[in-house]
Amino acid sequence: MDRKIATIQDVAKAAGVSTATVSRTLSKPSVVAAATREAVLNAVAETGYRVNTTASNLRRQRTGSVIVLLPNIANPFFSQILAGLASVLTPAQYGMLIADTQSGPDPDQLLAHYLTSGQADGLVLLDGSLSPDALEHPGRPPVVMACEWMGRDLPSVRVENGRGAAMAVGHFAQLGHRAIGHVTGPRGNVLTEERLRGFREAMVSVGLPLREDWILEGDFSMDSGAAAARVWLAMKDRPTALFFSSDEMAVGFLGAVQRAGIHVPRELSIVGFDNIEIVQHLSPALTTIRQPRTQIGIRAAELLLDMIETGTRTGPSDVIEIEFIRRDSAGPPPVSR
């Protein structure tokens, strides 16, 4: 009896109706008469029928899944966004396929592949360093960028990156710092550039000297934060405050300088960006800029679903508010000197 899985045919037979009626009962119950509806639903329960998504997708000319392209699946920053995406995609009956752009050889090629393969009803891009060329493809599915965005008028969900940098600089200035540096993300990345721009503008706007040798390049990773620490320790003329383009770098930096005997925030103040979960548990707890990552994921998914349903290829962009979180890693500059 339960040998084979029931098809819509079996249900139709059991209920004494046509397959069309079964299908209608399940998708638009309102158009079928109450009596038949009940008969069908009974038959469904009886046979344990589940619609075959593959067949349904084929007929409806959709795939039922959206692909998320991200630079590194193992990065906790992204997993939070994934959680947000999943929370709206799953209820909407869309599967979420995850593809790691770093794992393969050529990220741009991977993007092109997914744009042309017709394997997804939509794409979410979390990697801002992808080249937008492939987006010219005519029949491509809708695409939404989250966090990072590219030149074209691609719908995106982003945060006020520049303002975040300005908040950090403002905080340092107010505490009395005059020697402020910055550790950036990888050059070319939109987030990096945006935050760097915000940093520069804020520095001139508060009237502080902008020293290029106090702008260190990282790549958002903890390792690159630790590397920045070695550079900072080796400087003869050090900034007393550092703004990091990511919390991860701040964490790597903090651990490294602490091991070198530096006390934060007594000898050096630092501020991160993102508010990843761990930083509140550090000692000192990290002052940072909060990005509501789950929220970003949710909005991106909503935008994408809207585009998929309306069949548009463009859409609005959304800017999500950030928040300055004052903790204990930034204090007044050292008095000596």
Next chain:
Amino acid sequence: MDRKIATIQDVAKAAGVSTATVSRTLSKPSVVAAATREAVLNAVAETGYRVNTTASNLRRQRTGSVIVLLPNIANPFFSQILAGLASVLTPAQYGMLIADTQSGPDPDQLLAHYLTSGQADGLVLLDGSLSPDALEHPGRPPVVMACEWMGRDLPSVRVENGRGAAMAVGHFAQLGHRAIGHVTGPRGNVLTEERLRGFREAMVSVGLPLREDWILEGDFSMDSGAAAARVWLAMKDRPTALFFSSDEMAVGFLGAVQRAGIHVPRELSIVGFDNIEIVQHLSPALTTIRQPRTQIGIRAAELLLDMIETGTRTGPSDVIEIEFIRRDSAGPPPVSR
């Protein structure tokens, strides 16, 4: 011309062959004559044809995706495993669907849903607290457990949890500690129980007193580590060494006690479990037990693919080796007293 996406019919027409030949050229090139093969491949390139995965899957009675069930997608511990899974699933042309068991109302129901819905060719379970009842379903797809495992003889990939605990205890004992405590994961979780058992056995085997009030319950999270710190700080008679069932808890604990002015490892030694990326960047760098998480993901995916291809529902289990990583968070016990 490029208006609509090309189907296999278009390719067949362009190459002057039947659709059957096109299909064969693409799946089993060896059975078609060299000349025709070339003609078909040219036609493919010309039309920009991509096989429609949905149609292919329907015909082949498969779904082309495996579902990964995990307790919390935002947990960095799991994302590393996901990366491992993806690295073998993607090349094998399987999509990886991720489902969060914590986000919905009833985890067990979610598992049952995926087991019966026929939406996946296989399942990977990363949540050991799921009840195995649903696995009785007759036509269910193959299932592999990673990290955690359940009573039944389900194929699984796991690590030597008990031995990990023993390594930590051994290390403490060798350093001269006599008062050793343990912070566990949530009760009922297989990992928790296994490590706790290992801890207990190791304690008696090195001949140290096993004090139940020095066994604190956590839930693997940083917050629960911080909570454990408050308990430890409030104790009149404290253990001088603590073994944590997860790095996350160790991190939460470390930050909390450091803020209370405790020096690790001078006043207290700690050892974690997992070796998550961040712990090497802390100050002090955390001594811990490394689980090769990417490796676990890879093996689980390999096992699952094998089961899918051979059509078996059982398979071998695999035990992955762990490694003790000595860093700076464990030292000799304080001399005072």
Next chain:
DNA sequence: AAAGTTCTTGTAAACGATTTCATTCTTTGT
């Protein structure tokens, strides 16, 4: 009571691949 409407339902044609089976064309062995 005839002519329109409005509701329900069924018939059958897609959707785009894969694969069985039969057919034609080559080889090969004797």
Next chain:
DNA sequence: ACAAAGAATGAAATCGTTTACAAGAACTTT
């Protein structure tokens, strides 16, 4: 030179749905 075996191809069925269209039934409306 002829039968048998092998290789390459095509015709058509099939996977399990959804949905355009048609048709019958049940009501209105005049």
